[in-house]
Every structure is written in structure tokens, then in C-alpha cells.
Amino acid sequence: MQDLLDLIHQRHSARTPYDSSRAIPQPALDQIVEAASWAPTAHNMQNFEIVVIDDPSTLQAIGAIETRTSPVFLRENARQLSASVEALRQRRTGVIASMFPPAWREPDADFEAIAAAEPAALLSHSLQSAPCLLLVLYDARKRAPASEGDVLGFISLGCVMENMWLTAQSLGLGLQILSVFSSEPVEAALRRMLGFPAHLKIAYACRLGHPAEAHDYVRVRRPLDAFVHRNRYGGEGPI
Numbered sequence: 001m002q003d004l005l006d007l008i009h010q011r012h013s014a015r016t017p018y019d020s021s022r023a024i025p026q027p028a029l030d031q032i033v034e035a036a037s038w039a040p041t042a043h044n045m046q047n048f049e050i051v052v053i054d055d056p057s058t059l060q061a062i063g064a065i066e067t068r069t070s071p072v073f074l075r076e077n078a079r080q081l082s083a084s085v086e087a088l089r090q091r092r093t094g095v096i097a098s099m100f101p102p103a104w105r106e107p108d109a110d111f112e113a114i115a116a117a118e119p120a121a122l123l124s125h126s127l128q129s130a131p132c133l134l135l136v137l138y139d140a141r142k143r144a145p146a147s148e149g150d151v152l153g154f155i156s157l158g159c160v161m162e163n164m165w166l167t168a169q170s171l172g173l174g175l176q177i178l179s180v181f182s183s184e185p186v187e188a189a190l191r192r193m194l195g196f197p198a199h200l201k202i203a204y205a206c207r208l209g210h211p212a213e214a215h216d217y218v219r220v221r222r223p224l225d226a227f228v229h230r231n232r233y234g235g236e237g238p239i
């Protein structure tokens with residue numbers, strides 16, 4: 001049990017560059033997708049497909065796709081930022097502001113103007129020399145029975161994510177989720193490039209590789225008594 005909790009603690013977003021000269025060994029890829037296949041999914045719908053991309057020329061072509069930041073992302077992102085490590089440690093949710101450009105950090109900024117002024121970014125900036133990308137697609141036709149808005153389907157995709165992430169961590173591989181891949185323009189460009197059909201949408205991408213640097217950032221969580229309730233909501237007591 002301790003081993004499992006250690007692995008859960010150690011799993012982290014590996015946002016540093018990866019060593020592009022170190023491919024992911026096939027047995028490791030096999031284990032990661034095997035772990036995905038055993039994820040719990042609502043009604044066992046198995047509503048996902050995974051495209052493993054490790055061909056360097058395909059990765060390069062993906063890296064040349066342009067993205068734009070939306071004002072909605074900027075506004076909602078700014079609310080989750082802590083200006084210092086100390087502030088993050090106190091708040092215990094969200095992320096550190098220094099991950100983002102200075103113009104993005106002020107919660108009351110004019111985000112329409114900031115987004116309009118931002119030059120397009122290339123996906124290579126997000127890929128950061130990753131030798132492998134896992135593209136997780138979902139099939140909205142495989143909705144669990146009566147799941148309004150496919151909520152149960154999305155929860156299932158999270159289970160797939162965690163299974164793969166824990167497996168990558170246990171293999172000593174870095175993994176970072178890249179939500180930018182599910183934006184509409186990126187999805188359209190990738191659909192053309194990779195040929196996946198219209199009924200499949202991108203849930204998220206996982207950047208996978210051997211981190212070229214050790215990760216060095218503060219990870220915070222709420223204390224258990226901030227979200228665990230005993231016997232009734234708001235109920236106190238040892239958990």
C-alpha cells in the first residue's frame with residue numbers, strides 16, 4: 001500500500017524539456033497503453049482511442065501548428081495564480097504565476113486586448129523536444145447510458161489519464177498533460193494531418209519522455225480536513 005501511495009505522491013507534471021535523443025522503449029509504451037486499457041470507464045464503454053506519435057517528422061509537423069490563447073483561458077487562468085511560492089503554500093490550490101508571461105498574471109487585466117496582442121505560438125513550444133506524444137481521442141457516440149453531457153464519459157477519460165500517468169511515473173518517465181491540443185483549431189489541424197474521423201474528438205495529449213532536468217517546483221494540496229466531511233457535510237472529526 002505504501003508503494004502505491006508513494007507512486008501517487010511522486011506522480012507530477014513533468015514540464016521541463018525532455019531528451020529528444022532518448023526514444024520511449026517499446027515495452028514501456030506497451031505498458032502505458034495496457035494500463036489505459038484497464039482504466040475503469042462508465043458502463044465499460046471504453047470510449048477512447050490513443051494515437052502514439054513518435055515519428056520525428058510527424059512530431060516536427062505537429063510542432064509547426066500555430067495556436068492562439070483565448071481571453072477566457074487568460075481570465076480564468078489568472079484567478080488560479082499565486083504570485084509567490086509562499087502564497088501558493090498558503091492557498092494550497094492553483095499554480096504559481098511564474099509559469100506564465102507577466103502580462104497574463106494580473107486578474108483584472110483587459111484579457112480581450114492581451115489575447116488580441118499575443119502573437120500565435122507554435123505547438124513546438126508546448127512539446128519542448130518530447131520524443132513521444134500520446135493523443136487521447138474520445139468517441140462521444142460511446143456515451144454511457146443517459147449520461148447528461150457525457151459527464152460519465154469525461155470522468156472515464158480522467159481514469160485513463162491517471163492509469164497512464166502512474167505507469168509512466170513508475171517507469172521513470174516524465175509525462176505532462178497538454179490541454180492546448182483539444183482546442184478547436186489544433187484539433188482540426190491534427191485531424192487533417194493524422195486522419196482521425198469526425199466522430200472522434202481530442203480529449204488531451206500527453207507529452208512523454210525522459211526529463212532532461214530534474215523537476216523543481218512546489219506542489220501543494222489542501223489538507224484532508226479542508227475537503228473531507230464526516231457523516232454529514234461540514235461534519236467535523238477525525239477521518
Ligand SMILES: Cc1cc2nc3c(=O)[nH]c(=O)nc-3n(C[C@H](O)[C@H](O)[C@H](O)COP(=O)(O)O)c2cc1C
Pocket residue numbers: 011012013015094095176177178179180204219
Ligand atoms: C484535465 C487536466 C488538464 C491539464 N492540462 C494541463 C496543461 O495543459 N498543461 C500543464 O502543464 N498541466 C496540465 N495539467 C496538470 C495540472 O496542472 C496538474 O496536475 C496540477 O497543477 C497538479 O500538479 P501535479 O500534476 O504536479 O501534481 C492538467 C491536468 C488535468 C487533470
